[in-house]
Amino acid sequence: MTSAVHSALYLSVPFCRTKCSFCNFASGVFSRDLFDRYVLHLERAIAGAPSMAADAGAELDPLLDSVYLGGGTPSVLAPDQLDRVFAAISRTFKVAVNAEITVEVAPGTLSDEVLAALLRARVNRVSLGVQSFVDLESRSVGRLHTRDITLADTARLRAAGITEISVDLIAGLPHQTAESWEQSLDELVALALPHVSVYMLEVDDDSRLGRELIAGGTRYHAHHVPDEELTVSLYERACERLNAAGIQQYEISNFARTGHPSRHNLRYWNRLPYFGFGVDAHSMLPAPLRGETHRAVRIATPESLDALLAGAPAEHTVVTEQQAIEETYFLGLRMNRGVELLAIKEEFGIAAVDNYRGEIFTMVADGLLALDEGWLRLTPRGRLLSNEVFAAFLRG
Numbered sequence: 001m002t003s004a005v006h007s008a009l010y011l012s013v014p015f016c017r018t019k020c021s022f023c024n025f026a027s028g029v030f031s032r033d034l035f036d037r038y039v040l041h042l043e044r045a046i047a048g049a050p051s052m053a054a055d056a057g058a059e060l061d062p063l064l065d066s067v068y069l070g071g072g073t074p075s076v077l078a079p080d081q082l083d084r085v086f087a088a089i090s091r092t093f094k095v096a097v098n099a100e101i102t103v104e105v106a107p108g109t110l111s112d113e114v115l116a117a118l119l120r121a122r123v124n125r126v127s128l129g130v131q132s133f134v135d136l137e138s139r140s141v142g143r144l145h146t147r148d149i150t151l152a153d154t155a156r157l158r159a160a161g162i163t164e165i166s167v168d169l170i171a172g173l174p175h176q177t178a179e180s181w182e183q184s185l186d187e188l189v190a191l192a193l194p195h196v197s198v199y200m201l202e203v204d205d206d207s208r209l210g211r212e213l214i215a216g217g218t219r220y221h222a223h224h225v226p227d228e229e230l231t232v233s234l235y236e237r238a239c240e241r242l243n244a245a246g247i248q249q250y251e252i253s254n255f256a257r258t259g260h261p262s263r264h265n266l267r268y269w270n271r272l273p274y275f276g277f278g279v280d281a282h283s284m285l286p287a288p289l290r291g292e293t294h295r296a297v298r299i300a301t302p303e304s305l306d307a308l309l310a311g312a313p314a315e316h317t318v319v320t321e322q323q324a325i326e327e328t329y330f331l332g333l334r335m336n337r338g339v340e341l342l343a344i345k346e347e348f349g350i351a352a353v354d355n356y357r358g359e360i361f362t363m364v365a366d367g368l369l370a371l372d373e374g375w376l377r378l379t380p381r382g383r384l385l386s387n388e389v390f391a392a393f394l395r396g
């Protein structure tokens with residue numbers, strides 16, 4: 001049994017000018033000689049999308065309503081390489097006239113030629129990895145741009161007609177203080193952007209700064225990282241400032257003016273199908289079977305560039321009905337609007353809600369979740385402890 005997949009496409013480009021100390025993505029600094037081989041890999045992977053969908057038991061509707069080039073820093077590709085990537089997309093898919101086409105750009109990498117390539121490809125949204133408007137903070141984590149470069153790039157994008165601009169900030173960078181954070185927020189609000197993402201610094205083994213923090217050392221300015229309490233208050237302050245500026249929080253880390261949330265990310269949280277190619281990318285394709293209407297297949301590409309280019313196969317995992325229910329809760333709860341329990345009952349049956357009654361009541365009583373006219377959502381406290389909340393919905 002097959003079902004039509006009306007879809008989105010994510011492509012990862014794992015190349016960066018420098019490796020930021022806090023970064024835990026599958027990205028790094030590689031020789032430009034590799035770029036061509038990588039683009040060739042993407043061209044082949046995109047061309048293989050219909051057969052990949054067919055193998056998963058899904059039928060490909062070639063209409064894309066979202067294309068997203070992330071990574072990494074896609075804007076380090078040469079203009080002709082960007083042209084090749086977008087040409088490959090058009091050969092296999094139809095990009096809807098009103099599609100959201102996003103490219104992640106590191107401030108300072110937007111040459112006139114790259115900007116022209118983005119315009120040729122009908123790119124209408126740019127996500128700028130700013131992280132901080134305070135130069136000391138950006139420098140301390142290895143970023144090469146300054147506040148002035150960010151402001152100049154924003155102005156150039158707008159002048160070129162790309163007004164859907166998103167800026168990422170990180171709360172908890174070395175040297176950050178309540179005062180310096182206010183400075184970044186002032187700059188951000190003054191830019192009057194339609195979309196903003198604010199993340200809290202992740203302290204884990206996957207980044208150099210994270211490892212140094214865990215070890216209690218001083219490399220990478222680790223001893224200048226604000227403590228957890230301050231980082232949380234910086235994040236809360238960002239929520240307050242952005243909401244007051246009309247850039248409303250709609251997800252744990254994302255804020256947008258009305259009508260401007262990231263369509264691409266909304267697809268993930270609403271469990272709509274997508275293709276993902278390149279290093280460490282995922283596809284999620286519905287592949288229902290008789291008696292398992294919500295079955296899907298997740299296809300994960302290798303996390304290492306060497307393995308990918310050497311032809312290592314992607315990993316296929318079946319998403320069962322039960323896992324689909326769990327994902328519906330923990331992805332849906334990421335969004336401020338939350339999940340509608342009646343809709344879950346209608347989609348998966350009464351047990352999909354009844355089985356979680358105990359957990360839901362406990363977490364409502366603990367102030368982590370709120371239940372309002374049939375919608376279940378995270379409270380502000382729940383947003384800070386979201387992993388704990390999500391874990392309660394896992395039965396595997």
Ligand code: SF4
Nearest residue numbers: 016019020023027072
């Ligand atoms: S944070 Fe962005 S620019 Fe920095 S290394 Fe990671 S992917 Fe590259």
